[in-house]
Amino acid sequence: MQLNEPDQRIVQYIEAGRDRFIADLKEWLAIPSVSGDPAYATEVRRSAGWLTEYLRGQGFPTVEIWDTPGLPAVYAEWPAADPSAPAVLVYGHHDVQPVEPLDEWDTAPFEPVEDGDRLIGRGASDDKGQVLFHTLGIRAALAASGAGAPPVTVKLLVEGEEESGSVHFADLLRDRRDRLRCDAVVISDTTMWAADVPSMCTGMRGLTEAEVTLRGPSSDLHSGSFGGAVPNPLHAMAALMAALHDADGRVTLPGFYDDVVPLTDEERALFAKLPFDEDEWLRTAGGSRAAYGEKGHTTLERVWARPTAEINGMWGGHTGPGGKTIVPREAHAKISFRLVAGQEPAKVQQAFRDWVAANTPHGVEAEVHIPGGGVRPCFSPIDSPAVKAARRAMERAFGREVLFTREGGSGPEADLADVLDAPLIFVAVGLDDDRIHAPNEKVEIPLLLKGAEAAAYLWEELATALR
Amino acid sequence: MQLNEPDQRIVQYIEAGRDRFIADLKEWLAIPSVSGDPAYATEVRRSAGWLTEYLRGQGFPTVEIWDTPGLPAVYAEWPAADPSAPAVLVYGHHDVQPVEPLDEWDTAPFEPVEDGDRLIGRGASDDKGQVLFHTLGIRAALAASGAGAPPVTVKLLVEGEEESGSVHFADLLRDRRDRLRCDAVVISDTTMWAADVPSMCTGMRGLTEAEVTLRGPSSDLHSGSFGGAVPNPLHAMAALMAALHDADGRVTLPGFYDDVVPLTDEERALFAKLPFDEDEWLRTAGGSRAAYGEKGHTTLERVWARPTAEINGMWGGHTGPGGKTIVPREAHAKISFRLVAGQEPAKVQQAFRDWVAANTPHGVEAEVHIPGGGVRPCFSPIDSPAVKAARRAMERAFGREVLFTREGGSGPEADLADVLDAPLIFVAVGLDDDRIHAPNEKVEIPLLLKGAEAAAYLWEELATALR
Numbered sequence: 001m002q003l004n005e006p007d008q009r010i011v012q013y014i015e016a017g018r019d020r021f022i023a024d025l026k027e028w029l030a031i032p033s034v035s036g037d038p039a040y041a042t043e044v045r046r047s048a049g050w051l052t053e054y055l056r057g058q059g060f061p062t063v064e065i066w067d068t069p070g071l072p073a074v075y076a077e078w079p080a081a082d083p084s085a086p087a088v089l090v091y092g093h094h095d096v097q098p099v100e101p102l103d104e105w106d107t108a109p110f111e112p113v114e115d116g117d118r119l120i121g122r123g124a125s126d127d128k129g130q131v132l133f134h135t136l137g138i139r140a141a142l143a144a145s146g147a148g149a150p151p152v153t154v155k156l157l158v159e160g161e162e163e164s165g166s167v168h169f170a171d172l173l174r175d176r177r178d179r180l181r182c183d184a185v186v187i188s189d190t191t192m193w194a195a196d197v198p199s200m201c202t203g204m205r206g207l208t209e210a211e212v213t214l215r216g217p218s219s220d221l222h223s224g225s226f227g228g229a230v231p232n233p234l235h236a237m238a239a240l241m242a243a244l245h246d247a248d249g250r251v252t253l254p255g256f257y258d259d260v261v262p263l264t265d266e267e268r269a270l271f272a273k274l275p276f277d278e279d280e281w282l283r284t285a286g287g288s289r290a291a292y293g294e295k296g297h298t299t300l301e302r303v304w305a306r307p308t309a310e311i312n313g314m315w316g317g318h319t320g321p322g323g324k325t326i327v328p329r330e331a332h333a334k335i336s337f338r339l340v341a342g343q344e345p346a347k348v349q350q351a352f353r354d355w356v357a358a359n360t361p362h363g364v365e366a367e368v369h370i371p372g373g374g375v376r377p378c379f380s381p382i383d384s385p386a387v388k389a390a391r392r393a394m395e396r397a398f399g400r401e402v403l404f405t406r407e408g409g410s411g412p413e414a415d416l417a418d419v420l421d422a423p424l425i426f427v428a429v430g431l432d433d434d435r436i437h438a439p440n441e442k443v444e445i446p447l448l449l450k451g452a453e454a455a456a457y458l459w460e461e462l463a464t465a466l467r
Numbered sequence: 468m469q470l471n472e473p474d475q476r477i478v479q480y481i482e483a484g485r486d487r488f489i490a491d492l493k494e495w496l497a498i499p500s501v502s503g504d505p506a507y508a509t510e511v512r513r514s515a516g517w518l519t520e521y522l523r524g525q526g527f528p529t530v531e532i533w534d535t536p537g538l539p540a541v542y543a544e545w546p547a548a549d550p551s552a553p554a555v556l557v558y559g560h561h562d563v564q565p566v567e568p569l570d571e572w573d574t575a576p577f578e579p580v581e582d583g584d585r586l587i588g589r590g591a592s593d594d595k596g597q598v599l600f601h602t603l604g605i606r607a608a609l610a611a612s613g614a615g616a617p618p619v620t621v622k623l624l625v626e627g628e629e630e631s632g633s634v635h636f637a638d639l640l641r642d643r644r645d646r647l648r649c650d651a652v653v654i655s656d657t658t659m660w661a662a663d664v665p666s667m668c669t670g671m672r673g674l675t676e677a678e679v680t681l682r683g684p685s686s687d688l689h690s691g692s693f694g695g696a697v698p699n700p701l702h703a704m705a706a707l708m709a710a711l712h713d714a715d716g717r718v719t720l721p722g723f724y725d726d727v728v729p730l731t732d733e734e735r736a737l738f739a740k741l742p743f744d745e746d747e748w749l750r751t752a753g754g755s756r757a758a759y760g761e762k763g764h765t766t767l768e769r770v771w772a773r774p775t776a777e778i779n780g781m782w783g784g785h786t787g788p789g790g791k792t793i794v795p796r797e798a799h800a801k802i803s804f805r806l807v808a809g810q811e812p813a814k815v816q817q818a819f820r821d822w823v824a825a826n827t828p829h830g831v832e833a834e835v836h837i838p839g840g841g842v843r844p845c846f847s848p849i850d851s852p853a854v855k856a857a858r859r860a861m862e863r864a865f866g867r868e869v870l871f872t873r874e875g876g877s878g879p880e881a882d883l884a885d886v887l888d889a890p891l892i893f894v895a896v897g898l899d900d901d902r903i904h905a906p907n908e909k910v911e912i913p914l915l916l917k918g919a920e921a922a923a924y925l926w927e928e929l930a931t932a933l934r
Contacts, residue, residue, distance in 0.1 A: 207691070209790045209792070217754060221753050222876065223775075223779065224672060224674075224875040225770065226753075226755075226875070227770070227803075227875065228774075229752075230753075232777060232778060234708070235708070237781070242705040242706040285684055285696075285697050286686045287684060288684045289829075290697075291696055291830075292828075293696045302695045303692065307695075308694045308695030310699060311699060311701040312690065312701075312794075313701070313783065313785035314701050314786075315781065316782070317778065317781060318779050319781075319801075324779055324780070324801075325777070326780075327777060334785060334790060338690065338691065338694055361759075363755065364756070408692045409690070409692060409792070
């Protein structure tokens, strides 16, 4: 592996700018932009206003507040000097999680403090710190090159509702699709494997959900009088749900795996390089007693790169205290499918409908309800030009090999990939132990500065790669 | 088939006593002895008092009120002249079901009225009418024979809590076991197949219940992060419950059928003689769309004489509106087993515990809770002396072949058979369309009188058979 030497001009620029950068970030973190609580709507707007002023001050020629029926996003643009240069959109968000339980914080969540290398406060890692390192990065790159504009057109979209479900985000993307047109999307809202194991995410699983209702008699029956002689919808449901997987843990829907893009040998080898402690992972998995899943795949492959069918809820009959000897009239189950590269939610939905119809026993009536179109998986192959370019930038900043991860679920990223039809690149420096969404959220300041450095290298790399 | 001619003295005695008998019954029916509603406790006591006076008037030498921590039973005894004669206990109950919804009654529930051959009012069939025909029967028999005492010692136990679960009945039986000692128990609290198809029940299924909890992670997990890589307790529950039956609808617990007393060819042939309309039966089964059950058995065999495993309730994970993409921490199921002749609840309970332990997948923790000892099945073979004697009495009264049924569930009858260790004989003349437990309960007066006639023949038959 051949790594490029760091650009000392960039390193020094970032070092020199560190204190000012942290001071600015602290000012922003002090604004309690909790999007999930309507009482803080004004603060979310104030956060958008702060960011607008800040980005103007950093030199972005275009900065706008984009209103939604909910809370505002901030959009900024710094065009490349060459109008034919590629465009890259950076995605992040300026709203934060609620801070409850307050008494578990060691410091006030909206009075950020430095503790050695750490900056503590709500939003430090998720996601204000990771949005802001891009400004330091782009200014370092411009200072080092002496140019007046970046080598790609940099667009910045900073959402205000990510922590409350991004409910208006897809519409915003569709409405502004022309302004947002780009050749790649850089996501800076995730984590690396570890401080000493830099990594990039290359895919997120999609999702489609379904609810099945099985109906038998029109009312609950006395099991003394009728038990053993009429179909019991709970038996039918148990049999149906048990048949959803085979003995190897594979989903049995016909055609379910047909379109799956398999992991390459290289990606599997790079996953295997990640220092993964399965016992420790099981502890984070609610103390699960054993790993379990599709045969022939490791735990990381299962959660990142393999599709699943999961029963999220199941119910029917008597569920209260004591006994009630009935044949129940109905049984219900909620199922969700995680989808991976190549799979289409609509196709899986149809396969599930067909499968339920084919596997419902005589005498039981089945109804399948599918809420919405689902979320498509997103995926950027590790050998794609954009991912390779970003990896070079990250490796140059961190001075070591950058490995790959994926994410098991997805949020607004899927909308970005879908609506803008551009590959996603994940350049992020959060850590799993940053306690995002929890008391005492922090970020590692040295990693934020590495993020700025990677961002500084990124535009030149992408300018070449995407041309 | 050779039937004995009716005894004209008995027939005439009953005919002559009809009006007085119906008038007395109406007086009793006017007492609203609803045991399920504490507001009516005084009325249940009044009902016991009425019956006490009545039985004394009918000539029973011993009549007592037996108090319980709840509502009182009435006990009466008429000893045979010969102290070595067999003893027979007659069981019935003097409490009644609530009458709601009141506006669906065509007449006031506690103002009994005659409508042609029908007597309408709460308790007419269930069970005051069927208790009272025994007094007319015994007096007819004594009048015909000219004897001062019946040929067997007749004991009468009329419970006051049957409609509210017989909660103190088993204790009462145990406490009074010596007084209640008998060679057979006559149950007069059930139905015949039809007015023109007289029948006797010969068995009731027993019952044992269990609740299974399967535990996975210590809290619900995000299915994006963990789905497909840890065991899901709902999957394990579906697989466990699906494995409870094989493809032939047989219960898979090892040894489950080992002790089952199979139906004899004669009993199956007699069941098959019952005019059974399966489509009509399915309508009563809540409009179930198909019959289903253990292969090789008819519907009546399945509900009366074959053991079952029924899931009464199952739940876990997200059961509210909308989706929640989790791997749930727990799954629960409530299961009940109907047991038939030969099966012991304790043995089935142990088999179930062992089976759950053996079939719970690695990584999931199982807990089985079994509430109480269960209910043993009861069964009197159709060729047993007591059943044959009662059948002769019924056939003599009805003038036609008496067929056999069984009951799919059981109530206090199981306690009677268990505590008193005596065979049960079912002599009852209710009909399935008597609307017991429903508005407009009625009884067919001609059938009550046939019941009295059968009861009149019964004591002589049993005196011979049980000696």
